[in-house]
Amino acid sequence: MDHTELRRKLSDYLDNAVSGTERREIETHLHGCSRCREALAELEQVVGVIRDIPPVEPPHWLTTRIMARVREETAPRPGLLRRLFYPLHIKIPLEAAVLVCLCITGYYLATMTAPELAQEPSRSRQAEGTHRLPEREVPQAQQEVVPQGDKPLSRPPLAPSYETHPSRSGEVVAPVPSSREEPEIAPRQLPPQPPDTPAATAPSDTIKAEKALPAPSQVLQGAPAPPAARKGQRAVTAESVQGARDAAFPVPAPVRITIRVDDPVRAEREIEEAVSRAGGTVVRTEPTPTGRTFAVRVATDRLPDLWSRLERLGRVTERPHHPTGAPGVVMVTICLDAPP
Amino acid sequence: MGLSDMSETRQGQGDDDGDLVARARSGDLAAFERLVRNHQQRMLTIAFRITGGYEDACEIVQDAFVAAWRGLCTFRGAARFTTWLTSITVNLSRNRLDQIRTRRRNEPVSLDEPRESADGFLPREAVSGTPSAQEELERRDVRHHVQKCIAELAPDFREVLVLRDMEDFSYEEIATALRLSGGTVRSRLSRARETVRECLKRVIGVL
Numbered sequence: 001m002d003h004t005e006l007r008r009k010l011s012d013y014l015d016n017a018v019s020g021t022e023r024r025e026i027e028t029h030l031h032g033c034s035r036c037r038e039a040l041a042e043l044e045q046v047v048g049v050i051r052d053i054p055p056v057e058p059p060h061w062l063t064t065r066i067m068a069r070v071r072e073e074t075a076p077r078p079g080l081l082r083r084l085f086y087p088l089h090i091k092i093p094l095e096a097a098v099l100v101c102l103c104i105t106g107y108y109l110a111t112m113t114a115p116e117l118a119q120e121p122s123r124s125r126q127a128e129g130t131h132r133l134p135e136r137e138v139p140q141a142q143q144e145v146v147p148q149g150d151k152p153l154s155r156p157p158l159a160p161s162y163e164t165h166p167s168r169s170g171e172v173v174a175p176v177p178s179s180r181e182e183p184e185i186a187p188r189q190l191p192p193q194p195p196d197t198p199a200a201t202a203p204s205d206t207i208k209a210e211k212a213l214p215a216p217s218q219v220l221q222g223a224p225a226p227p228a229a230r231k232g233q234r235a236v237t238a239e240s241v242q243g244a245r246d247a248a249f250p251v252p253a254p255v256r257i258t259i260r261v262d263d264p265v266r267a268e269r270e271i272e273e274a275v276s277r278a279g280g281t282v283v284r285t286e287p288t289p290t291g292r293t294f295a296v297r298v299a300t301d302r303l304p305d306l307w308s309r310l311e312r313l314g315r316v317t318e319r320p321h322h323p324t325g326a327p328g329v330v331m332v333t334i335c336l337d338a339p340p
Numbered sequence: 341m342g343l344s345d346m347s348e349t350r351q352g353q354g355d356d357d358g359d360l361v362a363r364a365r366s367g368d369l370a371a372f373e374r375l376v377r378n379h380q381q382r383m384l385t386i387a388f389r390i391t392g393g394y395e396d397a398c399e400i401v402q403d404a405f406v407a408a409w410r411g412l413c414t415f416r417g418a419a420r421f422t423t424w425l426t427s428i429t430v431n432l433s434r435n436r437l438d439q440i441r442t443r444r445r446n447e448p449v450s451l452d453e454p455r456e457s458a459d460g461f462l463p464r465e466a467v468s469g470t471p472s473a474q475e476e477l478e479r480r481d482v483r484h485h486v487q488k489c490i491a492e493l494a495p496d497f498r499e500v501l502v503l504r505d506m507e508d509f510s511y512e513e514i515a516t517a518l519r520l521s522g523g524t525v526r527s528r529l530s531r532a533r534e535t536v537r538e539c540l541k542r543v544i545g546v547l
Contacts, residue, residue, distance in 0.1 A: 011530035015504075017511060046537045049486050050505040055385040062384070062398060066376050066405045070369065073409055 003029075003036060010040050014047060256333045257307070261314035264291055264338035271334055274309035278302045280332070291336040300330050310334065357421040365412045372412075376405055379422060382507060383429045389502040390433040391440065392491055400436055404429040419516050426509070427517040430499055437495060482544060489539035497532035504529050 006029050012018045013026050030037050078086070085091050261267035268285075271294055275282050280298030298306055310316065317337065357378070363371035383404055387397035407428050408415075415424055490498060499518060503509040504525075509517065514525045 007534075008530055011533050012526055015511075015529075017526065042537055042541075043533055046486075046533060046540060047505055049482055049540075050490070050501070050536070051508075053483055053487060053506060055381050055506075056388045056394070056397070058380050058384045058401070059398060062380055062401065063373065063376050066380070066402050067369070067373050069402060069406050070372060070409045073406060074367070074369065 003033065006030075006033075006036055007039060010036075010043055013040070014044060255303070255330055256318060256335065257310060257316060258318035258335040258337055259310055259314045260317050260337045260339070261291075262338065264336060267313050267336055267338065268292060270313050271310065271336060274306060274313070275334075278306035278309060280306060283331070288335070291338040293336070294334040296332040296334055297329055298332055300328050303330065303332075306332070358417070361412070361415065361417070361421050364409075365415070372409060375421070379425055380405070382422070383425060386426060386429050386502055386507060387433045387436075389490065389506060390430065390495065390499060391436050393440070396436050396440065397433075400429060400432045403432050407432070420513065423509070423513045423517050426503065426507075426513075427519075430503075430517060434495065482540070485540060485543045486536065489536045489543070492539065493532055493535060497528050497535065500525055500528040501532040501536070505533075 006026060009018060009022060009026060013023065018026065030040060085095075259267070259271075272282055275294070275296050275298065278298055279302045280296045282294055283297050284295040286293050286295075296306075307316075307319070318335070357375065360371045360375050360378075364375060380401055383401045384397050387400040387404075388394060391397055391400065404425065408425055411428075415421070490501060493501065500514060500520075503514045503517065504511075511522055511525050511529075514520070515522050518525070520528075
């Protein structure tokens with residue numbers, strides 16, 4: 001065993017942690033090596049000094065403090081109710097104050113948000129009213145967009161699409177405006193009016209029709225029913241303000257005129273031209289077994305002009321009685337009768 | 341006094357812990373208080389030798405006994421209660437030592453303060469250099485220098501030395517408490533003792 005190896009084992013030798021063989025080898029080496037004996041003596045002295053170092057005295061409060069913390073650990077935790085409400089004289093008033101604050105906040109929030117919700121139907125109503133009131137302006141705009149005669153059914157985006165709907169008897173009685181394009185038109189056509197003014201609750205013949213008839217898209221395209229929100233909004237709008245509107249404005253009844261012609265193809269073109277020249281709009285047209293029907297929207301004060309133009313096309317077999325002097329817009333159903 | 345004699349004087353401590361531990365596990369606070377009184381000084385010494393701070397050592401011992409109370413239900417008696425408690429104390433001391441190092445690292449450095457040594461300790465005064473008269477007197481106090489040399493050891497070596505030579509744990513107990521192999525314990529102990537010997541020879545001259 002050389003010196004380096006022996007020095008490494010001296011610590012174990014001191015602790016009597018070597019085997020018998022190693023012990024004999026170490027002692028043999030030490031017997032003949034004075035420097036290693038000196039190293040062992042020094043190491044033994046160092047260990048002795050270390051072991052002489054007295055232990056650290058604990059403070060007098062250490063046991064007490066340790067046990068206090070241990071008792072805290074063992075103390076049962078109060079139940080949920082006790083933690084929530086005890087001590088009563090502190091927590092009950094505090095919680096009551098918090099509850100009152102919550103109620104006030106809830107009431108405040110409700111009053112802040114409720115008007116917005118309540119305004120939704122009136123806004124839509126206003127949009128419909130503003131869209132329909134300036135009926136005189138719409139045809140002029142449409143005259144610029146809709147080509148004369150060629151494709152009367154293809155509507156430009158800005159023109160409100162109106163469709164006719166069958167009544168209970170299967171007869172086309174009233175056109176119904178589609179609300180899909182209302183927001184685009186309403187702001188440009190009419191400045192906003194206060195809700196109490198007659199203009200805001202303007203009568204609309206189309207509202208009655210909406211209430212009684214299926215949705216326009218349903219009739220025209222066979223599409224499924226519109227979303228519930230839309231339907232609900234319409235129902236609320238029609239039912240709640242119908243009486244007020246009728247009282248404020250007399251709503252013109254739908255008008256029907258039947259013309260018997262010999263050349264239906266030519267007559268169709270001429271009808272559309274007559275309607276256009278009378279400032280009206282062909283909302284929809286449908287073939288019938290004996291001809292074709294046109295749903296036309298026209299201002300009441302232009303009805304005489306339209307009648308005169310239509311009378312030139314053929315023989316009027318059914319002529320309506322209508323107060324032509326009343327202001328507003330009326331939906332006219334022109335039945336083109338061309339017997340074979 | 342031989343080494344075996346010293347060992348005998350320190351042995352036997354905690355041999356009657358079994359009954360106290362069993363009673364404490366059943367919720368007997370008085371039994372646990374007896375355990376506290378029996379072991380608090382030893383744990384305090386270990387914590388103090390590892391961290392070098394008395395206040396820190398007191399807090400560590402409190403935390404260690406509270407942790408032992410919480411963990412008594414998991415203590416199955418595979419090791420002695422002392423070994424188990426020492427393991428808790430050493431772990432808490434290591435954590436505290438890391439906190440102390442981090443705190444000192446973040447403190448602004450003063451030219452008047454000593455620099456941090458390689459093992460993370462801040463020697464309060466130079467070990468070598470021209471000694472003053474006062475220092476010459478202290479130099480004769482071997483025990484004082486032994487403590488300083490131990491404090492300069494790396495923590496891993498210091499733990500083994502403290503447990504073996506100051507608290508008289510067996511190699512197996514040290515291995516259990518520190519979760520080390522027996523060979524590692526012997527190796528670290530040998531190097532720790534040799535380092536302290538060299539340190540003392542450097543400081544004092546002749547042992």
